[in-house]
Amino acid sequence: MSTVFNFTFVPWFRSVAPYIHKFRHQTFVVGITGEAIAAGKLQGIVQDLALIQAMGVKIVLVHGFRPQVNEQLRLKGQEPRYYNGVRVTDSIALDCAQEAAGQLRYEIEAAFSQGLPNTPMAGARVRVMSGNFLTARPVGIVDGVDFMHSGLVRKVDVEGIRRALESEAMVLMSPFGFSPTGEAFNLSMEEVATRVACEMKADKLIFLSEVPGIRMNPSEPDSEDNPIDTELPLAAARQLLAQLPPPQVPTDTGFYLQHCVRACEHGVERSHILPFAVDGALLLEIYVHDGIGTMVIDEKLEELREATIDDVGGIIQLIEPFEKDGTLVKRDRTEIERDITSYTVIEHDGVIFGCAALHPYLEAKTAEMAAVTVSPQSQGTGDGEKLLKRIEQRARALGCTSMFVLTTRTMHWFIKRGFQPVDPEWLPEARKAKYNWSRKSQVLVKQL
Template structure:
């Protein structure tokens, strides 16, 4: 039996908690390629999705089956044919696709039915629902090529899917659709997942793929992954890439991420299925592991609202506990909420600071400047400081000051100078804790900031 070390487990669990709160009740569409299933990753995927389901995340799982269909065709001595990045589906290929889909659906349902002790599936009750949620139409003839039984999504029955996930089921979609006359069409997993995410206005669309994501330098296969791309940047990149012909082409998944975001899906992701737990790392860590396409940069620096009280408390509590910050009660934060600035990422508060003006002395105190350990070193502290300075200048103040016992050097590096506590405005001096012996540091404010 492996040992669990509290000094690593407890901080990790606390770091994950904000995402648990943020994602409860949200809808995610997860697209798993047939290559992922062929690589033996189905069981771990079921375990990870079961964990997310237990946290109250509503899930739709769309599976692919490219290699499985190719295998069936090979056994029958029939060549797989593709054009324009789509499979040409003749009658025999349609039979092979239906056979592969049936087998995969059976395997997926079995994976979600496991409940062995000492596994993530223990004590889990996950119901998988599938059905004819998709209406399709034929691709038709493109550039003289008849795609026969290959189809395109005409309509997603979003209301029926929503009813199923609202009662706690995971909806499983195969890449098949049916016409109003009952004719079956072979669809692409990527289009089904994108159309479903748009129809549901899902909070996330996640592709588990052969690709690690979009690299910062496309010419260097070892360069870092660009973990967050603005939609405009993704569209620009897509315009420079050749039309995709196969799933390993970067544009293949990127085009669907762009389409999803343009259709109202808040965030779309390209993740590597080769990394164990990739979906958990992407969803429950600050920077993730793959590439996320979003309509705008997620990091938001803004004034606090009543919805932020819990997030502020969660950020400052560890620093109050170790004595870095003076303890603040919830009622105090609620009372002074208009003084607070927060920095959030993906709906989670990662930093805060408060400004308490003393207009008679033309100065203000900056208090509770805090950045979560999970994101320290990324410049959030400086961004909060600049926003506080802007707010103080907007009030016509000449300086800001801080009281600190631990972080004197951080402030000195950013233009603060130490002064005697006697410098403090009279109203603040009366509240000064002489036993705590906090150092007082002051920064003179220049004219309006420019950028």
């Protein structure tokens, strides 16, 4: 039994190591919905956050309290009021919000203070720091609706938060802000988390939400046959938002997406929407290659794009040295011109530094990733990862359930990214007929 465990644990732990090194000293802003706490998920989330912090990540945690405030209101015989998805906060709702925030902060701080032996929190010693880090202003009157004590973030005390993080504390923020005259305003967790991430120039903004992410087909958000789009470029996310009606409730597709887009537009490279219902969602998204939710990524359009006929010369120049040393199979110009729409390229300052092609075999619901090439000057910068992600997206969009590569020299790179070796007999019949048995390429498959 222990031998089997060693064979599974050791490779897994080694595969996680690059992400541990990558994220050390980075800053993550994590927004946790009140619904996650109401669903009893706080303990697991706290344990995962403590583990992430122990691996050197600086964390700002912003909690929501939507269901807790609504429950307090109903206990007082009041109904929650919203307009265009924003709470209308009268004096009673403000009292309820203050009560809910106080209770939740107590629960969260207590959870981080646990340290029982033989639990994930043993020896964690997480110091949680809160404070008046936000200055707020009123929403005011919009479309004739007086939002009263509902507010918007006016200013974030970036230096105060940074000093707290540098003292190795985790910063806990409630969705409350105060005016210069000391007036309290009820804010939304999503706006607070987004503004803090933008002002801090955080490396990640993460929402632990009621939704599993953004579906490939947003018009069918509840369909289990509609897979999650694990990586959404900023341009595509903007386009999707423009097609959607204004979000009113958290389960609307655009509700968290609008904040992810805003964050990426203001210097946050990656924003994530994760389901709190999945145990360990934070760990699965951060430390596993494919993740579990949707990541909106700020990538320049000119860097990663589908190839055009004008790119043929650049592709040939890129792959030629790899064809000469036998890493790639020789392709003539006519073949590349014919298949140019199958290629994705990475371009820096007008020069192509990486490419990959997608050849679908739809009858078998699979596709081949071919001609995967990254310039020696660009290797180690993540360009190969970007190409792989984009080709996976294209394959999923075609309805493929798997993707395969043929390689003689880069097998380990693909295995580290979820591919598994198979016998060449696995190949679709049309591809098997073209397989070069003398070259003895290794066939690797990844399930999508």
